[in-house]
Amino acid sequence: xxxxxxxxxxxxxxxxxxxxxxxxxxxxxxxxxxxxxxxxxxxxxxxxxxxxxxxxxxxxxxxxxxxxxxxxxxxxxxxxxxxxxxxxxxxxxxxxxxxxxxxxxxxxxxxxxxxxxxxxxxxxxxxxxxxxxxxxxxxxxxxxxxxxxxxxxxxxxxxxxxxxxxxxxxxxxxxxxxxxxxxxxxxxxxxxxxxxxxxxxxxxxxxxxxxxxxxxxxxxxxxxxxxxxxxxxxxxxxxxxxxxxxxxxxxxxxxxxxxxxxxxxxxxxxxxxxxxxxxxxxxxxxxxxxxxxxxxxxxxxxxxxxxxxxxxxxxxxxxxxxxxxxxxxxxxxxxxxxxxxxxxxxxxxxxxxxxxxxxxxxxxxxxxxxxxxxxxxxxxxxxxxxxxxxxxxxxxxxxxxxxxxxxxxxxxxxxxxxxxxxxxxxxxxxxxxxxxxxxxxxxxxxx
Amino acid sequence: xxxxxxxxxxxxxxxxxxxxxxxxxxxxxxxxxxxxxxxxxxxxxxxxxxxxxxxxxxxxxxxxxxxxxxxxxxxxxxxxxxxxxxxxxxxxxxxxxxxxxxxxxxxxxxxxxxxxxxxxxxxxxxxxxxxxxxxxxxxxxxxxxxxxxxxxxxxxxxxxxxxxxxxxxxxxxxxxxxxxxxxxxxxxxxxxxxxxxxxxxxxxxxxxxxxxxxxxxxxxxxxxxxxxxxxxxxxxxxxxxxxxxxxxxxxxxxxxxxxxxxxxxxxxxxxxxxxxxxxxxxxxxxxxxxxxxxxx
Numbered sequence: 001x002x003x004x005x006x007x008x009x010x011x012x013x014x015x016x017x018x019x020x021x022x023x024x025x026x027x028x029x030x031x032x033x034x035x036x037x038x039x040x041x042x043x044x045x046x047x048x049x050x051x052x053x054x055x056x057x058x059x060x061x062x063x064x065x066x067x068x069x070x071x072x073x074x075x076x077x078x079x080x081x082x083x084x085x086x087x088x089x090x091x092x093x094x095x096x097x098x099x100x101x102x103x104x105x106x107x108x109x110x111x112x113x114x115x116x117x118x119x120x121x122x123x124x125x126x127x128x129x130x131x132x133x134x135x136x137x138x139x140x141x142x143x144x145x146x147x148x149x150x151x152x153x154x155x156x157x158x159x160x161x162x163x164x165x166x167x168x169x170x171x172x173x174x175x176x177x178x179x180x181x182x183x184x185x186x187x188x189x190x191x192x193x194x195x196x197x198x199x200x201x202x203x204x205x206x207x208x209x210x211x212x213x214x215x216x217x218x219x220x221x222x223x224x225x226x227x228x229x230x231x232x233x234x235x236x237x238x239x240x241x242x243x244x245x246x247x248x249x250x251x252x253x254x255x256x257x258x259x260x261x262x263x264x265x266x267x268x269x270x271x272x273x274x275x276x277x278x279x280x281x282x283x284x285x286x287x288x289x290x291x292x293x294x295x296x297x298x299x300x301x302x303x304x305x306x307x308x309x310x311x312x313x314x315x316x317x318x319x320x321x322x323x324x325x326x327x328x329x330x331x332x333x334x335x336x337x338x339x340x341x342x343x344x345x346x347x348x349x350x351x352x353x354x355x356x357x358x359x360x361x362x363x364x365x366x367x368x369x370x371x372x373x374x375x376x377x378x379x380x381x382x383x384x385x386x387x388x389x390x391x392x393x394x395x396x397x398x399x400x401x402x403x404x405x406x407x408x409x410x411x412x413x414x415x416x417x418x419x420x421x422x423x424x425x426x427x428x429x430x431x432x433x434x435x436x437x438x439x440x441x442x443x444x445x446x447x
Numbered sequence: 448x449x450x451x452x453x454x455x456x457x458x459x460x461x462x463x464x465x466x467x468x469x470x471x472x473x474x475x476x477x478x479x480x481x482x483x484x485x486x487x488x489x490x491x492x493x494x495x496x497x498x499x500x501x502x503x504x505x506x507x508x509x510x511x512x513x514x515x516x517x518x519x520x521x522x523x524x525x526x527x528x529x530x531x532x533x534x535x536x537x538x539x540x541x542x543x544x545x546x547x548x549x550x551x552x553x554x555x556x557x558x559x560x561x562x563x564x565x566x567x568x569x570x571x572x573x574x575x576x577x578x579x580x581x582x583x584x585x586x587x588x589x590x591x592x593x594x595x596x597x598x599x600x601x602x603x604x605x606x607x608x609x610x611x612x613x614x615x616x617x618x619x620x621x622x623x624x625x626x627x628x629x630x631x632x633x634x635x636x637x638x639x640x641x642x643x644x645x646x647x648x649x650x651x652x653x654x655x656x657x658x659x660x661x662x663x664x665x666x667x668x669x670x671x672x673x674x675x676x677x678x679x680x681x682x683x684x685x686x687x688x689x690x691x692x693x694x695x696x697x698x699x700x701x702x703x704x705x706x707x708x709x710x711x712x713x714x715x716x717x718x719x720x721x722x723x724x725x726x727x728x729x730x731x732x733x734x735x736x737x738x739x740x741x742x743x
Contacts (some may be wrong), residue, residue: 049563106534258558269700276699279693287688323704324632330696331711334689335643341688342650345681371653374589377647380644381581386635389574394563399635406639 005426012420016305021314036315037084038100039322039397042270044263045082045100049394050113052251054092057251062092068250069095075246076112080104094256103263113253114202116243118155121199132199134206137215139199144188146181153189155244157182158201162241164234172210174229174237176244183224190223200229202240203252207232257394258399273326280330281307284337292344295425299340302420306336310405310412319408325401332409338375339417358429365422371417376410383407452672454727462609462725464598469616476623478615479516481554481630484558484571488529488537491520491555500525510543516626520705524554528628531558571634573698578638582607582645589649592608593656602729603648606721611637613717614710627706636710643689644718647682648726654678655727667734671727679723686719 040047050069057065066089073087077099086098094309097112097261121139130138139304141152159177167173180187190198197216202209206214209231232240285303288296310329314321355363383403390400482489500517505527508719516528532540539555539585544551586603590596614637621627654674662670693715697708 051560051562057465093575106538110534152559173657225496254560255558256560258556260553261555262552272700276692276695279699280695283691283695284688287684287691291684323700324635324707327696327700327704330692331689333640334692335685337688338685341681341684344679349677371650374649374653378582378585378642378645379639381585382578382638385574386638387577389570390578393567393570393631394559397630402632402635402639 005423006418009423009427012305012423019305022312022315023308032356036311037318037320038270039320039325039401040098040100040259040261041323041397042321043101044261045098046104046109046261047099047257047259047397048097048109048113049090049257050095050097050254052095053252053254056095062177065250066093066095068247069253069442072247072249073097073112076243078241080108095253101263104260109258110259111239111243113255114243114249115252116155116240116246116248117202118158118207118240118244119201120153121201122189122193123197123199125253132201132206134199134214136197136199136206136214139201142189142193142198142303144185144192146184146188151181151185153182153185155248157185158244160245160247162244164237164241165228167230171230172232172234172237174232175226176228177226178224178387180420187222187224190219190221193219194222195219207236207240209233217418269323269326273323273330275334277307277326277330280333284333288337288340289398292310292340294428295340295344295347295421298424298428299337299344299417299421301424302340302416303333303337305420306413306416307333310409313408313412314405317403317408320401321405322397324398325405328402328405329409329420332406334412335379336409336413336417339368339372339414340421342371342375343421361422361425361429365418369418372414376414379410380407383410449676450669450672451675451724452728452731455724455731458724458728466609466612466616469612469619472616472619472623473533476619478619479622479626479628481628481633482528482559482564483631484533484564484568484629486559486561487531488556488558490527490529490537490540490553490557491524492527492544493524493552493554494548495551496549498525502548503527503544506544506547509547511541512540516628518626528626531560549621567631571631575634575638578642582642586645586649593652594659598730598733599652602726602733603645603652605729606648606718606726607641607645609721609725610641610714610717614640614713617713621709630706632704632707633710636707637714639663639713640714644714644722647686647718647722650681650728651675651678651727653724655730670732671731675723675727682719682723686715689715 052066052069054062054065070087070089072097077085077087077097080099080102082099082102084100086096088096090096103345120142121132122142124138124140128140130140132139143150143152145151152364155176157179159179162174162176165173165175197218199214199216206216207229209215210233211231215229215231229237281303285296285300288299288303290296292299310332313319314329319325343364346368347360350360350363351357383406386399386403387407390403393399459660500519504515504517507513507527508518512529518526518528520526529540540555541551561657583600583604586600587596590603591597593599614633618627618629618633622629651674655671658670658674658677659667662673665673690712693708693711697705697712
């Protein structure tokens with residue numbers, strides 16, 4: 001049995017060293033070339049859930065429309081240079097977007113979910129119902145009849161080669177080209193609207209010029225192939241150009257949940273959580289050593305092992321660490337020694353009953369096991385339920401992070417508190433320290 | 448040997464007072480629902496210059512946001528609870544605040560739509576119900592070999608209800624004084640603590656079961672008291688180590704996780720108390736029909 005214990009000890013040692021190599025250096029372990037993944041609350045960034053408006057989509061085509069939305073969002077997000085963006089369908093009509101580490105302005109955020117469909121409009125005639133209204137007048141969609149079908153003139157008919165240019169006078173121009181159907185439409189409509197204004201709208205609003213006024217150029221000649229939009233700011237023109245080329249969203253999106261965190265906020269928390277974790281471990285270790293002496297010291301070694309092993313698992317799985325997740329981990333440190341406390345209390349009782357140390361250790365572990373198992377069950381039940389809760393709701397990151405880290409912590413602590421502590425204690429049974437029970441309990445020593 | 452069970456009358460009186468305070472507070476202050484449950488926006492801002500809360504309140508009122516909840520977080524941040532803002536309204540608000548109070552940095556912005564709030568409330572309710580059923584099943588299973596399994600289970604349940612009620616009560620007081628809200632992390636914390644504290648009760652009861660067999664001569668009250676004393680150092684030590692880390696969490700991380708740390712703190716204390724001073728004593732009362740020594 002002693003030989004077997006030595007083998008277990010060596011195995012534990014090897015696992016510990018492997019775990020150390022995974023954890024350190026913190027940025028990129030020697031094993032497993034990956035840093036700890038930090039959640040949005042720790043590194044800042046954007047977490048948005050969009051609700052797609054599928055009311056205009058024919059039934060049966062919803063999935064296709066959603067795939068289209070994901071593809072367009074990917075096109076728009078890729079240039080932002082986020083290392084690990086998440087763009088995911090949730091359920092049938094929702095899309096989750098997570099952009100960790102991104103410092104995004106409100107304007108950029110807004111433009112992410114813009115449909116990017118330009119619609120052209122003409123002034124309404126007397127008594128007609130307007131679709132848009134602004135300083136320049138009341139507008140309805142500009143339409144023309146092609147092959148017996150009335151069609152609206154929109155950027156749907158743009159070729160995907162728009163670009164921004166400057167006129168000789170230094171004005172910003174957004175240059176576009178009509179496709180075949182578009183040029184027929186445009187020819188009809190501009191022919192009809194000579195010397196009249198043509199409004200340009202995105203969603204409910206007219207495009208606005210640098211001067212803040214709606215853009216509504218007066219048609220001077222029939223436009224068939226190429227056109228240009230004048231008066232936009234450079235910023236707006238280049239955004240539109242990019243989005244028009246990347247494709248418009250097939251359906252409008254509405255923000256259901258929005259969490260935007262500045263990267264400055266998160267950086268403090270990592271340091272603070274690590275500090276809290278270290279102080280927590282230290283106090284628990286001191287307490288265990290003070291109260292349980294040598295066994296407490298061995299339990300402290302097991303606790304260090306526990307900490308390293310959990311961190312290694314976080315990196316390997318990988319677990320995205322959130323502030324609540326760190327909270328779960330720190331909480332699990334306090335709970336992790338519970339198994340050791342149960343065992344040591346049993347050991348003390350056995351020693352008091354006059355057993356030898358070796359026998360007391362074995363009895364302590366044997367009898368405490370059922371209590372350890374039972375006492376972790378409820379915490380695990382709650383973790384599973386909380387994890388499920390986290391997966392079903394939108395604002396879930398903290399709940400899920402907490403449940404995951406606490407659950408992992410509880411499971412690992414059952415291993416470290418039992419296997420590691422027992423192996424270390426058994427190693428000591430053979431040494432001369434065995435007779436000095438005072439090392440294990442101050443009260444027994446005094447007798 | 449301590450006589451904990453014999454002094455049960457005092458524990459019941461003390462507990463009764465605490466529960467009464469909690470119930471009154473819940474009736475008076477009620478609970479404030481957080482943004483996840485009631486929809487709206489939360490904005491955490493830091494100002495470059497020193498800003499007094501009263502000024503911020505007045506400025507917000509001028510900008511059309513009267514009676515919003517403002518909470519100071521950490522040393523320099525303000526958490527402002529607002530109705531749901533779209534990006535235009537948010538921009539106007541930021542411009543307005545900058546104009547009056549100087550440059551600011553929006554550290555965090557959360558917006559929850561009513562649809563999501565309804566879903567969250569419903570699912571959190573389901574989670575609480577499922578957790579309650581799970582813990583009940585666990586209790587039924589843990590006490591299956593006890594002489595009166597129903598009694599043991601019921602006493603453990605009363606202890607649980609006590610823990611939850613105290614957490615809710617304290618938070619309604621904090622809500623009344625500091626505008627603290629019940630959010631998703633509150634629910635998470637209460638569930639975690641309940642799951643944890645039911646174990647304390649089970650460990651004590653487990654020992655009662657063991658000693659009832661071993662020590663058939665002594666009366667029930669003595670057996671329960673002995674079991675309690677035997678498991679006392681385990682119960683206290685485990686609670687202490689957990690308290691240490693929770694306090695570390697509260698002191699050194701604070702900020703947005705502060706409320707969560709407080710839930711855990713209250714929960715661990717209430718849970719330890721109820722498993723040592725309520726559940727075993729109730730067991731004795733049930734058996735003997737006496738609320739205290741010599742009192743019927």
